[in-house]
Amino acid sequence: MRKLLVAILFGLVATASAQPAQPARPAAPARPVRAKPGKVDVAKATAALRGADVAAAAKAAAELGGSPDPAHHEPLLDALATGVHPDVLVAGLTALTGTATKTDLQAIGAYVRYRNGAVRAAALRAFSKSIGDPTLVIESLSVFDAPVRAAAAEAAGRMKLTAAVPALLVLLDKGEAPAALALGAMADEALARTVAEHLGVAPDATLAVALGAMLTRLEFGPETIRVDLVRTLSKLSGVEALDALEGYVEIAPENPPRQSRREAEAVLKARQGDR
Amino acid sequence: MSLARVFAPVALAAVLAAGCGPKTVYGLSSDDNNAERLGAALAKRAVAKADAPLNALGKPLVFAAVGGAKKQLVAFDAGAGSALWTVDADVQSRVAVAGELVVAKEAGGVVVRKLADGSVRAKLALAGELVGVTTDGERVYVVVQAGTGPKPVWSLIAYSGDGSQLWQNDSPGALGAPVAQGGLVLSPFLKQWLAVLDARTGAQLTRVRGLDEEISELRVTATAAFFGSKAGVFRLDDKAATGSRAGATYGTVTLPKELATADYGHDAFDPVQAGYSAFDRRRILWRADPTADGPFRWSGELIAVHFFRFVFGLTPAGEFRWAYSHPRVELVASEHAGPVIVAVAGDGTLVALDAATGAVRASAKLEVGGPVLGATIDCDGWAPSDAGEAPSTVTALATIARDRDARFEAIKQYAVATMAKLEGADVTRDLVALVVDPRTPIKLHDTVADLLVARKDPTGLPALIDALAVRPDFLTNTQPVGLIEVGRAIGALGGVSLPEAEQARAMAALELQAFDPATAAPARLELVRALIAIGHGRERARLKAELVQYRADPGFAAEADLVVAMTAAVAAGGPEDREVVRWIAADARSHPAVAAAAQAALQPASQP
Structure with a gap:
């Protein structure tokens, strides 16, 4: 029966019209549960996964999935293939x-x-952490579920997915912090200027997060763009802009002296009363 | 100098010139419905042999009253597409036209103008409230109501074209607006009688008494005269002397209920309708062919209904034939001229619609400095050389249905109901467009949705599939609309044979929307039902996979109808399908509601 169910669900994956690109996987066999010595009691966890106690099943799923031993994943994959509670x-x-x-x-x-x-x-x-699927990530940026968009933005930033930039900029304008962080994580000088041009369009707080994320990257530069971003941040209202400037001052080396750091310090000093 | 001071001496001189005082010819007793006398009176009548304009130029002319800062009267030659003349005039009644005369109430009194150039030929003072004015080209006939209080008096007064009073008939009872034709004046009295008078003397020649219905509406063309009421039309012929529907040449049409407020003509007793009004925008447009001895015959077996911006071509039984939707502005006047229906819009646009097809055979624009308040259309027999292109009925109806004017809800209902009776993919596409348009009023939306389901038109499937193509997109704030309605419409095709490729396309589109996380539960239910209806078992593999994946999900279990539909559909399959359902029913991890539905689906009674 389990073999049949696995085939059914994998059939869904294979036939659904808009599924992500998949790595090659052999025809789904029945997955024998093999208990292995170690921290994870596979037999116990497997039994919990097959039971009606959702909390116990969730705990077992976490144990099995977190195991570095791929063989421990087998019962969990069986559970995934046969449908379990969302918490699990x-x-x-x-x-x-x-x-x-x-x-x-x-x-x-x-x-x-x-x-x-x-x-x-x-x-x-x-x-997306295991296999970067740009199409899936970009598609997921436009879904209506905020947690999904956040996960997609996070993946886009990590993958430095330039194809996702247009979508991320739209999300920036809609005030989505994960998108701001993603832009901050992947921005080069040109993208930084593009993001800075959203001053007045994107919410100040979100733009500050994006610019702050850029400035706190040690390799981000050159100095001219850092100065420009500090000046843009100085025009933004709200504590997020001050947080971004503070974050930059913290990571920026004192020597050699940077104009961007001096200007950031000056802004922070001038806006002490804003907090 | 005030107009009153101008008119008063003219009126006095006219009375003196008449040489005789008013006479009373109206009374409750008379030799009514005398066939011999009516025949004799009609025999005296001079009428044309063929339809033609009543004006002496013989051209299709339109006389438009223009409002606004500069009030004007425009005579427009529809055939030439240019103005004949334009004069400053504050027109306050319908414009009557015949022969060389153009007559209307203007500020202060009735003004008689020359057809040739619009110049004033005479001015007639009014000794009371105007009820109606008409002309036969030789004389002008005015009905006024004088005196307020217990004993008002109605007077029908005849003038020469130069303004000399010729005769006057007084009446203690209400007279309606008269019409004149070929030496006769037709004067409705108390809504019960039609007095047939000698136009030269005012003497009553005979009188018709309406036995079955009132007499409140009159119409003359170059060839015939008609009278009647809101209920129907009598031809004024020898048989009219019977006074009854059965004995006379009588016609009536059956209108769709949404158009039933339209009238055959103007109410001759309604002071509002003595001038141009909203009644002119809601009319039955008709002509009748002469019949030797037979029943009433509507020309071409078609009539039209002008309803504000729209014109519908219908059979006398009310069956739809064509529709015309005038863009943006209302049609303020219309007339059935025989080959064409001529209509004038508030912005001065003139259109001539083929009476048989609705094709626009001519259009022109009156150069006016203000809104056109109303118009008299004297275009009988006009046949523009351009045959026009028969319009897309579906497009016209869809345009009407999409109209944003909230006054026309009933008409929109009629338009969509009519559309739904037509065949073709375009119809479904237009109906779908209405369903997915968020601006469509709720009642109309619901009607269209029901009609879409009831159509069961397989040729419309591509349009329904296309409607499912819109994907939810947070970035562009796009969401598919009308999924429930489209799902129901596709589901209704379950018993219809569909081409295999279309079925596959439809199933793919349904699956994509049904199982999209952004799709709301009610829509998912209808989409899955549609999938089951048209899938004929091909949907089972997908439904089975969904059931397995979601069987433990409380969110899925909460969609009780969906769970029931899916488990039943899968259980209706082969042994392998039923084995899956059986496993779902038994497995401890299945949500109890899903397990129960699976168990129920396995019972023999639940099998289709």
Whole structure:
């Protein structure tokens, strides 16, 4: 029966019209649960996963998914393939984010369009951390679930996905902090200027997050753009701009002296009363 | 000099010149419905052999009253597409036209103008409230109501074209606006009688008494005269002497209820309708062919209904034939001229619609400095050389349905109901466009949605599939609209044979929307139902996968109808399908509601 169900769900993955690119996965076999010695009691966890106690199943999913041993993932993948409670899914998918192997990705991929936003975000994080799928990430930036967009933005920033920049700029204008952080993480000088041009369009707080994220990257430069961003930040209202300037002052070396740092300090001094 | 001071001496001189005082010809008793006398009176009547304008130029002319800062009367040659003349005039009644005369009430009194150039030929003072004015080209006939209080008096007064009073008939009872034709004056009395008078002397030749319905509406053309009421039309012929519908040449049309407020003509007793008013924008436009001895025959077996901005071509039984939607501004006047229906819009646009097809055979623009308040259309027999291109009925109806004017809700309902009876993919596409348009009023939206379902038109499937193509997009703030309605419409095609490729396309589109996380539960239910209806089992693999994946999800379990539909559809499959359902029913991790639905689906009674 389990074999049949696995095939059914993997069939869904294979036939759904808009599924992400998948790594090659062999035809789904029945997954024997093999208990291995170590910290994870696989047999116990497997039993919990098959039970009706959601909390226990979630705990077991986290244990199995978090195990660096791919063999421990097998019962979890079976659970994913046969449908479990969203709490169990979130726990398992989140655990797999740092440990997923290529063979785990097919099961994870079946959840990147799950209807529950938390599950979907967890699947997207696990999936995009293991295998960067630009199409999936960009598509996920436009969904209506905020947690999913946040996960996608995070992935876009981590992957320095320039194709995602137009979408991220729209989200910046809509005041989405994850998009601001993503832009901050991937911006070069040209993108930094583009982002700075959203002064007056994007909310000040969100723009400050984006510019602050750029300035706190040690390799970000040259100095001319740092100075420009500090000056842009000086025009923004709200504590977020001050946080960004403070963050920059903290990481910027005192020597050799930087004009951008001096100007940031001057702004902070002048706006002490703003906090 | 005030107009009153101008008119008063003219009126006095006219009375003196008449040489005789008013006479009373109206009374409650008379030799009514005398066939012999009516025949004799009609035999005296001079009428044309063919339809033609009543004006002496014989051209299709339109006389438009223009409001605004500079009030004007414009005579427009529709055939030439240019103005004949324009004069300053504060027109306050309908304009009557015949022969060389153009007559209307203007500020202070009735003004008689020359057809040739619009110059004033005579001014007639009014000794009371104007009820109506008409002309036969030789004389001018004015009905006024004088005196207020217990004993008002109505007077029908005849003048020469130069303003000399010729005769006057007084009446203790209400007279309606008269019409004149070929030596006769037709004067409605107390809504019950039609007095047929000698135009030269005012003497009553005979009188028709309406036995079945009132007499409140009159119409003359070059070839015939008609009388009647809101209920129908009598031809004034020998048989009219019967006074009854059965005995006379009588016609009536059956209108769709949404158009039923339209009238065959103007109410001759309504002072409001003595001038141009909203009644002119809601009319039945008709002509009748002469019949030797037969029943009333509507020309071309078609009539039209002018309803504000719209004109509908209908059979006398009310069956839809064509529609015309005038852009933006209302049509303030209209007339059935035989080959064409001529209408004038408030901005001065003139259109001539083919009476049989609704094609625009001519259009022109009156150069006016203000809004056109109303118009008299004297274009009988006009046949523009351009045959026009028959309009897309669907497009016209869709335009009407999409109209933003909230006054026309009933007409929009009629338009969509009519559309839905037509075949073709375009109809479905237009109906879908209405459903997905958020500006469509709720009642109309619901009607269209029901009509879409009821159509069961497989040719419309591509339009329905296209409607499912809109994807939710947070960035552009786009969301698909009308998924429920489109789902229901596709589901209604379940019993219809669909081409395999279309079925596959439809299923793919349904799946994409049904299982999109952004799709709301009610829409998902209808989309899945549609999938099941048209899938004929092909949908089971996908439904099975969805059931397995979501069986433990409380969010899915809360969509009770969806769960029932899906489990039943899968359970209706083969042994392998039922095995999955059985497993879902038994597995501890399945949500109890889903497990129960699965269990129920396995019972024999739930099998289709």
